[in-house]
Amino acid sequence: MKDGNKRREKILTDLAAAEKPISASRFAKEFGVSRQIIVGDVALLRASGEEIIATARGYVLEQKSTKRISKLAVQHDETQAEEELRTIVDRGAEIIDVIVEHPLYGELVGGLHIKTQQDVDNFLQNYRATEASLLSQLTDGIHLHTIAYEEPDDLAKIKQALSEKGILYEEKEA
Template sequence: MIEGSARRSEIIRQLSVSEKPISASNFAKQFGVSRQIVVGDIALMRASGEEIIATARGYLLEESKSKEGLLSKIAVQHGPEGTRKELELIVQHGGEIVDVIVDHPIYGELVGGLHLKTSKDIDAFIKTYEGSQVALLSQLTGGIHLHTIRYEKETQLEEIKQALLEAGILYQSE
């Protein structure tokens, strides 16, 4: 079993070379500690300035992510049954879904990291959601939510918005 500071250094090293998220459970098994110990390690590292992103599939180091491309936020609205369609339309038109954002009446802005780039990423996210007893953040706000989208060309954003509009998902004020 690796002790605290050595374990945290190894977590950072592994995240820095990985292109895919690594779960707390994976680290826990590897280091012979509980998942909660790893979650605590991550919290300590984030508090000390490490840019670690938590996704539904595990942790990523921000430095290992490509920061290239353009970013925009889009507003959408749908029920849980529209989630897969929404995500697929964004990815099919060249977008990466960076996060989901809701405006909570008590806590203000809540942000959940997603980092979904491929159909495989979407499948894993949906499988995790369907296998859990947890509500989507969008269910807290009547289905209205934002996504930060990363894309390469302005035309891709317009294509994404048009596809979401045609599917009845792009949020339109009344």
Template sequence: MRAGERRQAILDYLRHSSRPVSAGFLAERFSVSRQAVVGDVALLRASGADISATPRGYVILKPSQDLVRRVACRHDAAGMEAELCAVVDQGCSVLDVIVEHPVYGQLTGPLQLASRYDVGQFLSRCAGARPLSDLTGGIHLHTLSCPDEDAFCRVREALGAMGILWEGEE
């Protein structure tokens, strides 16, 4: 298979996948190195493909009918699991984390967490790493996908009860 054909096959595979796909899986599937897949994805992105890299692999995000909302949060690294579980327990997904960096401006990390399993997988990958929110004293935003306004209200209520919902200076 030629490189151009492989890139098209990777793009088609991602378009039809309902879950994130790791570079390692794609490398095995197309009998190339993981680095070749990373390069292919970079070229696909440069040509306009909307491929996101999440902690669990590559995805092409499909339009959703869900409500998209943001919450501002503040906690230390130890509060991350409780925060993320509070969101997914209310039926919402955590699409990303956003921090405001003094030099680079807005930094966004795609997450795509929809269940406690996803949260557990993400946290195991975080072992030994510092979260983006360390750059901002724990203050960060999450973009959420919620099935309805009631679910979003439940998330805000749960995060507020935990002291994680950030509403400004104390």
């Protein structure tokens, strides 16, 4: 599909109907264009106000949620990343993103959108396959996660579990 306006309309329609993220490569194949053309289409859609989120698994439309949102401060090395993610997801929360403070760029945010154990598996598989570094490795393991959860006591349970595992970042005595 060479008509950019029609292609972008179809991208929005497909994302609205999708239950899972759709990759730029899949759109590119469907429309017979390059992946970079799709990346550009999504950039134009975002610039026009569409709430499209890029995840490691593809694009999704942002869904307005009634869930509670909080940030967790955590610290761990790369060997505890899986334990951290599973601990949060096991308690019913979605891990929306990871945030680190960079000395040059300020706040860096990486979208995660991890809701299920399968999402954790997929993230870890991609992490190992790409041999990429975790953002937390830039900050001696200290980072934030934005999480979404249902009940106020869910947050307390998540913090307690992370604290017991030595992952929750807590004030240290000087």
